[in-house]
Amino acid sequence: MSTTLWGSIAANATTTSSSGGYSVASTSAGIYVITFTTAFRQAPAIVATQNNFGNTSEDNTDGVAVPLVSTTSATVITGDASGNKQNRGFGFIAIGNT
Amino acid sequence: MATLRLWGSIAANGGVSNSSGGFTVSNPSTGIYVIHFSPAFTSVPSIVATQTNYGSTGEANTDGAAAPLVSNTSATIITGDSKGSKQNRAFSFVAIGAAARPLTSFEVLAQPIAPGVPDIPYVQQGFFTQITNTDPSPATVNLVYESSPGFIASNGPIMLFTNMIDQTGAIMQYPVATFLDAPVGFKNISIPAGDTILLGVQYLLLPSAQNPSKVTPATGGTPQNSQAARGMFSLNAAPGTSLMVLSTVRQVFTNYTPASTSTNAVVLDVSEAAYSVPLAGGPLVTF
Numbered sequence: 001m002s003t004t005l006w007g008s009i010a011a012n013a014t015t016t017s018s019s020g021g022y023s024v025a026s027t028s029a030g031i032y033v034i035t036f037t038t039a040f041r042q043a044p045a046i047v048a049t050q051n052n053f054g055n056t057s058e059d060n061t062d063g064v065a066v067p068l069v070s071t072t073s074a075t076v077i078t079g080d081a082s083g084n085k086q087n088r089g090f091g092f093i094a095i096g097n098t
Numbered sequence: 099m100a101t102l103r104l105w106g107s108i109a110a111n112g113g114v115s116n117s118s119g120g121f122t123v124s125n126p127s128t129g130i131y132v133i134h135f136s137p138a139f140t141s142v143p144s145i146v147a148t149q150t151n152y153g154s155t156g157e158a159n160t161d162g163a164a165a166p167l168v169s170n171t172s173a174t175i176i177t178g179d180s181k182g183s184k185q186n187r188a189f190s191f192v193a194i195g196a197a198a199r200p201l202t203s204f205e206v207l208a209q210p211i212a213p214g215v216p217d218i219p220y221v222q223q224g225f226f227t228q229i230t231n232t233d234p235s236p237a238t239v240n241l242v243y244e245s246s247p248g249f250i251a252s253n254g255p256i257m258l259f260t261n262m263i264d265q266t267g268a269i270m271q272y273p274v275a276t277f278l279d280a281p282v283g284f285k286n287i288s289i290p291a292g293d294t295i296l297l298g299v300q301y302l303l304l305p306s307a308q309n310p311s312k313v314t315p316a317t318g319g320t321p322q323n324s325q326a327a328r329g330m331f332s333l334n335a336a337p338g339t340s341l342m343v344l345s346t347v348r349q350v351f352t353n354y355t356p357a358s359t360s361t362n363a364v365v366l367d368v369s370e371a372a373y374s375v376p377l378a379g380g381p382l383v384t385f
Contacts, residue, residue: 004101006144006194008168017141017195019101020337047192049146053166056130060178061162081182091144091165093194 003098005036005044008051011087016052022094030085032076034092039071044096046074052089064090071096100334100385102139102197107150108175110186115151121193129184131175133191137244138171138281140334143195145173151188163189170195171280198242198281198332199385201377202345206249208256208301209324211351219351219369220320224259224300225331230342231289232382237339241297242283245329249282249299251275253325259300260284265293272297289341300348301325320354339385348372 007018013026021037036044048064059081068075078088106117112125122134135143147163158180167174177187204225211221231237243249251258251274260272262284272284277299279285284297303323335341349371377383 004194006101008142008144008195017143019194047146047148049148050164050166051145051168052142053164056166056174056176058164058166058176059162059182060129060164060176060184061160061180061182062164063160063162091146091168093144093146093192 001098003038003040003044003096005094006092007034008091009089010052011089013087016089026087028085029087030077030079032078032090033073034076034094035073036071036094038098040094040096040098041071042096043069043071044074044094046092046094048076048090048092050078050088051091062088064088100197100199100332102137102143102195104135104143104193105191106133107190108188109151110188112186115188125186127184128186129176129178131177131189133173133175133193135171135173135193137197137242137332139193139195139197140170140240140242140281141196142168142170143173143193145191145193147175147189147191149177149187150190161187163187163191165191196334198240198283198334199383200330200332201343201379201383202331202375203329204243204245204299204331204345204375205326205328205347206299206301207324207326207328208303209326210320210322213324214322216320217354218320219353220303221349221351222300222302223347223349224298226296226298226346226348227331228294228296228344228346229289229333230294231291232340232342233338234291236291237289237335237341239287239289239339239341240281240283240285240334241287242281242332242334243299243327243329244282244332245327247327249278249327250325251278254323255321256301256303256323256325259298259302261298261300262287263296265290265295301327333383335385337385341383342381343377343383344374344381345377346372346374
């Protein structure tokens with residue numbers, strides 16, 4: 001069965017809105033670990049974009065990377081345009097089979 | 099909770115190349131795009147975006163897209179080059195968030211039953227929804243009314259009334275301004291476990307200091323004032339919430355003295371009607 005998890009995560013790692021089905025922890029500046037309540041059967045596809053910076057002076061290169069993805073969790077990295085890790089709000093969508 | 103998924107492939111000039119529908123895009127300045135959701139989400143959605151269709155493999159992988167402003171009703175997307183200079187760039191996005199579950203169509207109006215005819219009944223029609231929380235714990239619900247034309251607070255002697263009868267039977271006016279805030283409807287209504295509430299939306303033709311004759315026309319004939327909202331009624335609640343929902347239409351038909359026979363017309367008589375409307379999936383609604 002295909003399962004879609006989504007969330008709007010604030011910079012302080014609180015969930016603004018979500019599908020449910022996961023928890024988020026900020027383990028250090030700019031690093032967030034999303035733990036899936038029910039494990040996917042294989043590592044899901046996950047996409048993420050910085051959300052809710054708060055004004056349009058944000059740099060379009062303020063990116064998000066997801067360097068670690070497993071059936072049970074995903075690690076999300078956020079930061080500034082120079083690659084410095086910083087806590088930033090982001091939105092994500094994870095899709096996979098459960 | 100119902101989920102709304104919107105997606106789009108947006109050209110550099112702000113045109114929509116392909117999409118799910120349900121939104122419009124504007125390009126107010128270089129590298130800035132504003133996506134307006136319609137209908138609105140009931141909470142802030144998650145939105146992801148990537149530059150697409152640059153047109154050649156010379157694009158830098160750091161050509162990013164960010165969404166610095168996201169609300170229930172819109173999202174602002176920024177695009178630019180790998181140096182962070184804003185430039186118009188094509189992008190694709192997916193927005194997922196909570197949305198209300200469509201249940202039925204509705205029509206709320208106050209108008210002569212046939213426009214432009216002087217001596218016919220005037221109809222005032224409201225849309226009422228009774229909700230029973232069948233869960234053993236309290237529930238919070240949002241009722242959403244997407245319509246065209248949209249609701250307005252007043253039009254001359256016609257005023258919008260948004261009413262609520264709570265679980266104790268108390269009748270109260272829900273603030274119209276709050277009702278009109280996007281998404282239009284009753285917001286965060288609490289229902290204790292096992293209790294029932296009733297929520298109503300209606301346009302009523304009322305006397306006004308500016309135009310008292312619109313209710314008792316001095317020259318006879320049916321008032322021609324008209325206001326209506328027609329559209330889709332949706333409901334949203336937290337996952338696991340179970341409700342019993344019943345929507346009804348209630349109508350009041352008012353007749354006036356014919357224009358040709360009256361010098362000080364009055365309401366002649368009134369007839370009324372009330373009937374329930376079918377809901378998608380039936381009256382038991384589980385989120």
